[in-house]
Amino acid sequence: MTALLPGSSRPRPLxxxxxxxxxxxxxxxxxxTPGKRRGVAxxxxxxxxxxxxxxxxxxxxxxxxxxxxxxxxxxxxxxGYAGQVSLGHAFFVGVGAYTASAxxxxxxxxxxxxxxxxxxxxxxxxxxxxxxLAGLLVAPIATRLRGLYLxxxxxxxxxxxxxxxREWTALTGGVGVGRPGPAPQLLGWRFAEGSxxxxxxxxxxxxxxxxxxxxxxxxxxxxxxxxxxxxxxVRDRDIAASIIGVDLRRTKLAxxxxxxxxxxxxxxxxxxxxPYVEPGSFNLNLSVQFIAMVLIGGVATISGSIMxxxxxxxxxxxxxxxxxxxxxxxxTAPRRDTLLTTTQxxxxxxxxxxxxxxxxxxxxxxxxxxxxxxxxxxxxxxx
Amino acid sequence: xxxDPVLVVEDVRLDFSGVRALDGVSFAVGPRDLFAVIGPNGAxxxxxxxxxxxxxxxxxxxxxxxxxxxxxxxxDVIARRGVGRTFQNIELFANLTVIDNLLLGRHxxxxxxxGAAVAWSGRARRAExxxxxxxxxxxxxxxxxxxxxSPVGLLPYGVQKRVELGRALAMEPKLLLLxxxxxxxxxxxxxxxxxxxxxxxxxxxxxxxxxxxxxxxxMDLADRVLVLDFGRPIAVGPPTEVQRHPDVLxxxxxxxxxxxxxxxxxxxxxxxxxxxxxxxx
Numbered sequence: 001m002t003a004l005l006p007g008s009s010r011p012r013p014l015x016x017x018x019x020x021x022x023x024x025x026x027x028x029x030x031x032x033t034p035g036k037r038r039g040v041a042x043x044x045x046x047x048x049x050x051x052x053x054x055x056x057x058x059x060x061x062x063x064x065x066x067x068x069x070x071x072x073x074x075x076x077x078x079x080g081y082a083g084q085v086s087l088g089h090a091f092f093v094g095v096g097a098y099t100a101s102a103x104x105x106x107x108x109x110x111x112x113x114x115x116x117x118x119x120x121x122x123x124x125x126x127x128x129x130x131x132x133l134a135g136l137l138v139a140p141i142a143t144r145l146r147g148l149y150l151x152x153x154x155x156x157x158x159x160x161x162x163x164x165x166r167e168w169t170a171l172t173g174g175v176g177v178g179r180p181g182p183a184p185q186l187l188g189w190r191f192a193e194g195s196x197x198x199x200x201x202x203x204x205x206x207x208x209x210x211x212x213x214x215x216x217x218x219x220x221x222x223x224x225x226x227x228x229x230x231x232x233x234v235r236d237r238d239i240a241a242s243i244i245g246v247d248l249r250r251t252k253l254a255x256x257x258x259x260x261x262x263x264x265x266x267x268x269x270x271x272x273x274x275p276y277v278e279p280g281s282f283n284l285n286l287s288v289q290f291i292a293m294v295l296i297g298g299v300a301t302i303s304g305s306i307m308x309x310x311x312x313x314x315x316x317x318x319x320x321x322x323x324x325x326x327x328x329x330x331x332t333a334p335r336r337d338t339l340l341t342t343t344q345x346x347x348x349x350x351x352x353x354x355x356x357x358x359x360x361x362x363x364x365x366x367x368x369x370x371x372x373x374x375x376x377x378x379x380x381x382x383x
Numbered sequence: 384x385x386x387d388p389v390l391v392v393e394d395v396r397l398d399f400s401g402v403r404a405l406d407g408v409s410f411a412v413g414p415r416d417l418f419a420v421i422g423p424n425g426a427x428x429x430x431x432x433x434x435x436x437x438x439x440x441x442x443x444x445x446x447x448x449x450x451x452x453x454x455x456x457x458x459d460v461i462a463r464r465g466v467g468r469t470f471q472n473i474e475l476f477a478n479l480t481v482i483d484n485l486l487l488g489r490h491x492x493x494x495x496x497x498g499a500a501v502a503w504s505g506r507a508r509r510a511e512x513x514x515x516x517x518x519x520x521x522x523x524x525x526x527x528x529x530x531x532x533s534p535v536g537l538l539p540y541g542v543q544k545r546v547e548l549g550r551a552l553a554m555e556p557k558l559l560l561l562x563x564x565x566x567x568x569x570x571x572x573x574x575x576x577x578x579x580x581x582x583x584x585x586x587x588x589x590x591x592x593x594x595x596x597x598x599x600x601x602m603d604l605a606d607r608v609l610v611l612d613f614g615r616p617i618a619v620g621p622p623t624e625v626q627r628h629p630d631v632l633x634x635x636x637x638x639x640x641x642x643x644x645x646x647x648x649x650x651x652x653x654x655x656x657x658x659x660x661x662x663x664x
Binding site for chain 1: 436438463468470474483487497510550554
């Protein structure tokens with residue numbers, strides 16, 4: 001109606017009618033209601049302000065959570081949106097971590113591969129691209145296999161990767177030795193070193209938070225695009241998808257490539273936060289952690305991936321530091337009177353959380369958020 | 384038929400390790416044709432659709448669509464050449480909204496890459512807006528305005544059938560294959576669907592092949608009918624001719640009763656499943 005009013009060239013939304021759109025552009029916008037726009041802006045500001053509000057050790061954990069969230073978005077794109085169960089995510093994370101480390105490594109070091117490309121603007125896209133390429137090479141298998149069979153093949157990938165990372169000492173430094181992670185330097189700014197205004201941890205967190213926002217936006221755009229719809233079509237009914245013109249091979253290829261790109265970026269960023277890359281880190285346990293993030297956060301949602309990753313990253317701190325202090329029979333290293341090590345406790349917790357969420361709230365943390373939102377939408381009425 | 388046929392199926396044979404699903408099936412569909420395929424359960428009606436849309440590959444015979452051979456071509460390529468299809472059991476993407484399902488029908492018209500999608504570049508945005516507008520025409524045509532943003536899985540059965548027709552129409556097909564479009568529908572829904580089918584033929588000029596068990600609908604709407612029995616074509620022609628064909632009556636009503644159909648048709652319709660010896664007088 002507003003479009004008909006004289007003098008209004010651009011229709012404005014009516015007050016109190018957030019879902020009434022007067023153009024396709026307004027309807028299809030990413031944040032298509034005032035509530036969403038305000039909410040996301042508030043979240044972004046709050047996320048940035050956390051850098052000032054929290055202590056450095058918490059910021060390191062949150063920075064790690066941001067990196068993990070990028071990886072979880074990647075896994076959610078291929079497993080949640082496109083329905084291709086992948087247990088091989090840890091492998092692509094490893095490829096990204098080593099690509100970035102090797103690129104930014106010191107060329108003078110005789111023992112380790114290093115190309116001296118120290119800027120993040122170069123090694124970060126390269127880490128994603130190489131991992132994406134690895135995904136592209138693996139994808140043809142996915143176009144021929146489904147469900148459990150695909151899961152088993154991608155599981156094999158993790159073991160292959162673990163072996164290569166262990167043996168290729170010129171790249172990885174070998175078991176127990178490792179190598180330094182990529183240089184924390186963005187367009188000449190060494191953000192890991194503190195400045196007069198902020199500490200190194202604060203700056204690192206801000207950089208990773210900004211990157212998470214960027215990659216989340218990219219993931220969300222992909223999900224709402226035609227490519228994302230094709231992912232969902234392949235997931236829900238692949239034969240019907242092909243009969244309406246969706247090329248299954250191309251779609252799965254795209255899903256694996258994008259997912260691996262995100263995993264590669266995640267790998268590179270993880271070792272900006274934790275400065276040492278251990279070749280044993282890219283094991284099945286890491287893949288399971290990513291699956292836990294996706295399931296706990298919410299399958300086929302970008303915001304859920306972020307929530308799941310941040311939740312697990314914080315949980316890690318609780319299990320490693322707080323629980324051993326409270327319960328004497330749990331310790332980081334096995335001693336005579338320890339019942340469980342923290343690693344074992346984590347594994348048990350992941351399993352338990354996955355089971356609890358699958359039974360109680362299959363839509364994950366995202367589903368809990370939807371319930372809260374719907375409650376307040378109708379408040380004070382129950383529906 | 385005066386103009387060149389859109390689809391020519393010639394002498395198609397399809398075997399599933401010993402079971403002959405289709406045996407020497409030939410027919411042609413012209414522009415603006417509403418061609419129906421009927422036959423008892425298991426006669427091979429849906430198999431014909433699966434051959435035409437590339438899900439099955441026949442052992443023998445040819446399928447020519449607008450001059451191109453379709454045998455051995457991938458389903459998605461056949462779809463892009465202009466064959467749209469609906470399914471007997473609804474094959475919609477249940478988690479997606481009506482609009483998203485219809486937009487997926489337009490997948491072939493949205494050719495931008497992953498990069499453009501991630502960056503939501505001008506190209507992707509323009510393509511999405513243009514196709515959203517195109518989909519609205521179908522929403523309007525099929526009168527499903529109130530369901531636009533509902534996930535398809537939550538909609539009633541009759542509406543889902545309509546959305547599936549819409550998804551096939553969104554492809555802008557040059558030939559439409561409709562597998563039992565009114566199966567399980569009540570009278571009103573069936574009449575609505577019949578109206579849509581006639582509108583598709585008259586307004587959109589799309590030739591259709593219809594597989595249907597509702598004989599009233601087939602006889603009222605179809606220009607020509609092909610009757611299959613155990614994979615063999617037993618009659619082709621206008622509905623009035625096919626209805627009187629002795630082989631057709633035998634296939635539907637049982638052995639040897641073609642001649643006495645008027646007397647015994649109602650009794651035999653219920654007895655058709657029994658062996659012939661039991662129904663002999």
